[in-house]
Amino acid sequence: MSGIDIRTQTAADIGSDASVVATVRRVGRRRRTSVCLSLVGVLVVVSVLALMLGDRVIAPGDVLATLVGQGTGGDSFVVLGLRMPRLLLGLMVGTMFGLAGAVFQSLFANPLASPDLIGISQGASAAAVAAILLAGWSGLAVSLSAFAGAVVVATLILLVAGRADAAGDRFVINGIALAFLAQALIGYLLTRSDVRDAQSALVWLVGSIGTVQPADLLVAVVGGGVLVLALVSLSTRLGMLQLGDEAATGLGVRTRSTRLMLLLVAVGLAALATAAAGPVAFVAFVAAPIARRLLGGRGPALVASALVGAVVVSGADLLAQHAITGLQVPVGIVTGIVGAPVLLLLVARSNRSRGTL
Amino acid sequence: MLTYVPESTPAAGMRRTARRPLGLVALIGGVVVAVGVSLLVGSRSIDVSTVLAALTGQPTDATEQMVVLSLRIPRTMIGLVAGAALGLAGALMQGLTRNPLADPGLLGVNAGASLAVVIAISMFGVTAPSGFVWFAFLGATVAAVTVYAVASGRTGPTPLGLTLSGAAVAAALTSVTTLVLLRDLDTLGQYRFWSVGSLVARDIGTIGTLAPFLLAGTVIALLLGRSLNGLALGDDLARGLGQRVGLSRLAAGLAIIVLCGSATSLAGPLVFVGLVAAHTARRLVGSDYRWILAYSIPIGAMLVVLADTLGRLIVQPAELEAGIVVAVIGAPVLMAMVRRGQVMIR
Numbered sequence: 001m002s003g004i005d006i007r008t009q010t011a012a013d014i015g016s017d018a019s020v021v022a023t024v025r026r027v028g029r030r031r032r033t034s035v036c037l038s039l040v041g042v043l044v045v046v047s048v049l050a051l052m053l054g055d056r057v058i059a060p061g062d063v064l065a066t067l068v069g070q071g072t073g074g075d076s077f078v079v080l081g082l083r084m085p086r087l088l089l090g091l092m093v094g095t096m097f098g099l100a101g102a103v104f105q106s107l108f109a110n111p112l113a114s115p116d117l118i119g120i121s122q123g124a125s126a127a128a129v130a131a132i133l134l135a136g137w138s139g140l141a142v143s144l145s146a147f148a149g150a151v152v153v154a155t156l157i158l159l160v161a162g163r164a165d166a167a168g169d170r171f172v173i174n175g176i177a178l179a180f181l182a183q184a185l186i187g188y189l190l191t192r193s194d195v196r197d198a199q200s201a202l203v204w205l206v207g208s209i210g211t212v213q214p215a216d217l218l219v220a221v222v223g224g225g226v227l228v229l230a231l232v233s234l235s236t237r238l239g240m241l242q243l244g245d246e247a248a249t250g251l252g253v254r255t256r257s258t259r260l261m262l263l264l265v266a267v268g269l270a271a272l273a274t275a276a277a278g279p280v281a282f283v284a285f286v287a288a289p290i291a292r293r294l295l296g297g298r299g300p301a302l303v304a305s306a307l308v309g310a311v312v313v314s315g316a317d318l319l320a321q322h323a324i325t326g327l328q329v330p331v332g333i334v335t336g337i338v339g340a341p342v343l344l345l346l347v348a349r350s351n352r353s354r355g356t357l
Numbered sequence: 358m359l360t361y362v363p364e365s366t367p368a369a370g371m372r373r374t375a376r377r378p379l380g381l382v383a384l385i386g387g388v389v390v391a392v393g394v395s396l397l398v399g400s401r402s403i404d405v406s407t408v409l410a411a412l413t414g415q416p417t418d419a420t421e422q423m424v425v426l427s428l429r430i431p432r433t434m435i436g437l438v439a440g441a442a443l444g445l446a447g448a449l450m451q452g453l454t455r456n457p458l459a460d461p462g463l464l465g466v467n468a469g470a471s472l473a474v475v476i477a478i479s480m481f482g483v484t485a486p487s488g489f490v491w492f493a494f495l496g497a498t499v500a501a502v503t504v505y506a507v508a509s510g511r512t513g514p515t516p517l518g519l520t521l522s523g524a525a526v527a528a529a530l531t532s533v534t535t536l537v538l539l540r541d542l543d544t545l546g547q548y549r550f551w552s553v554g555s556l557v558a559r560d561i562g563t564i565g566t567l568a569p570f571l572l573a574g575t576v577i578a579l580l581l582g583r584s585l586n587g588l589a590l591g592d593d594l595a596r597g598l599g600q601r602v603g604l605s606r607l608a609a610g611l612a613i614i615v616l617c618g619s620a621t622s623l624a625g626p627l628v629f630v631g632l633v634a635a636h637t638a639r640r641l642v643g644s645d646y647r648w649i650l651a652y653s654i655p656i657g658a659m660l661v662v663l664a665d666t667l668g669r670l671i672v673q674p675a676e677l678e679a680g681i682v683v684a685v686i687g688a689p690v691l692m693a694m695v696r697r698g699q700v701m702i703r
Contacts, residue, residue: 112458173695177688180629184684187553195546282528336532340525347522
């Protein structure tokens with residue numbers, strides 16, 4: 001990789017450890033900035049496309065005019081009333097999943113410790129499927145039960161893990177055990193219900209942002225905003241935890257309470273996102289590994305993960321709506337089909353270049 | 358990054374070592390008991406003498422003989438074989454990925470088999486579970502080979518590469534499966550029953566057909582214990598000890614593919630068995646993979662056979678599928694083991 005070449009060259013030329021560190025840092029910072037700016041660029045393109053395309057195609061100029069309040073009545077209704085809420089929800093959900101995955105994977109130093117594998121998503125799904133199939137609920141009621149399901153599972157994991165191990169190994173294994181239990185419950189409910197109801201439950205289980213209610217959007221944006229702010233205030237300490245508990249303690253971090261707070265924020269993000277859109281497959285899992293490979297580093301990469309998550313969900317939703325004319329599929333199907341090859345490509349590439357990840 | 362806490366003291370370790378063969382015998386005894394119970398109980402309870410008579414071909418009540426021979430024996434045998442294969446594959450998978458969270462399904466096996474079964478139902482009109490076998494086997498193999506190939510660079514796959522590409526392939530295949538299911542109500546109607554992992558209405562002849570695969574996988578797996586012990590120390594150290602790391606990985610990958618593929622073809626996607634069996638085995642014998650592999654076979658078999666038996670008893674006269682009961686039994690067991698503190702993930 002280019003970063004390594006530069007480091008060896010500089011070391012040979014100057015021979016000073018301090019300047020090597022400074023150079024590596026500068027290169028890393030430059031790379032981080034350029035990666036994040038590129039991701040923002042992709043996001044802007046995707047957003048403009050999402051506002052332009054549809055049954056009624058609106059030119060980019062007209063979209064801009066509408067956004068600043070100069071559009072025609074028809075354009076305003078389509079852009080601001082129909083497409084904007086869906087776009088915003090997609091961006092918000094992607095950001096939340098991306099951040100939740102990045103925090104979980106960093107805290108536990110394990111790529112398998114993402115909320116869609118350690119029970120948070122499954123808990124939300126089981127509760128939502130029960131609400132759909134047993135109670136016949138729909139809309140906001142299903143979202144609320146999904147949120148409740150996620151919170152219940154997270155609480156159970158913590159209770160069983162015991163207070164001493166708030167963010168340790170037990171948390172993850174308990175989570176996986178509960179994930180399988182919730183999965184079994186979902187399987188039970190799906191096989192005991194009418195096949196048509198099962199299919200509508202399946203739509204929720206895939207993850208979809210097709211029907212946006214104003215209430216959903218408001219909850220996602222406000223709740224997500226609060227949680228993101230909380231995470232920002234914790235992010236420096238997350239970086240220190242990466243150095244190991246002893247080093248972090250030495251730097252003045254109270255490791256146990258910091259882990260617990262990070263965990264609560266991450267659970268909140270995952271629960272909120274799942275409640276709003278369903279357990280959109282793979283986003284939480286994939287965002288941080290992709291971000292980390294783009295950056296070429298090992299840290300939590302929170303900003304890049306959030307951006308990758310937002311790109312994946314909004315880009316996948318764009319494809320879900322327009323890739324095949326006349327066929328609209330739930331966004332969760334596209335995230336798996338689109339996100340997977342990207343990750344595979346990155347895995348294969350880093351194999352070729354270094355042999356290790 | 359991923360280690361297990363070493364044994365507490367040398368003395369305790371030695372005591373444990375001496376008990377290992379005994380433990381294995383006890384586990385095999387447990388499997389025999391589980392099989393016996395599975396033959397005896399159900400919505401119709403059959404006494405021991407009748408079961409023995411049915412097994413040895415002596416004349417007995419025709420209905421009960423039919424129940425034993427054509428219902429209980431097939432499902433018990435299939436549970437036994439599938440559970441054993443999944444348990445062994447689970448232990449292999451954790452050694453291969455050095456990740457105690459890895460389930461054999463992580464190699465994309467279940468997702469591949471599921472997609473193949475969905476295609477079998479929706480495009481080829483297959484309806485009998487016994488007709489799914491080769492589809493499932495093929496799907497599982499193709500998926501797992503893809504995962505392995507993507508994760509392999511020049512030097513063979515890394516644990517992290519396997520983990521990531523396995524999850525990626527599984528996600529992509531599951532998405533396609535769901536897409537088909539959302540558009541095809543009839544297929545969903547049939548697939549959902551296969552997908553919960555039931556042992557009912559499976560064809561016992563399938564075991565014979567898949568026997569070469571199962572045997573080969575088991576033999577390869579059991580020969581790999583020493584290599585996995587080396588791999589657990591890290592690739593460099595394993596190489597330093599004179600091991601051929603790439604070859605061991607390839608052999609482990611092959612064994613997982615045939616074991617998991619066969620088990621999933623037999624019984625549907627019984628997730629979780631491998632994970633629970635491997636952790637239980639580790640809890641009992643410590644960190645020596647030669648024993649973990651041996652222990653995980655009877656543990657997996659016992660788990661599935663017991664789950665199937667319990668599933669017949671809990672909600673009489675209806676039944677709960679084995680795959681569902683496995684999670685109901687396995688989850689608390691796993692959590693209890695972790696609570697007593699053996700596993701470390703950092």
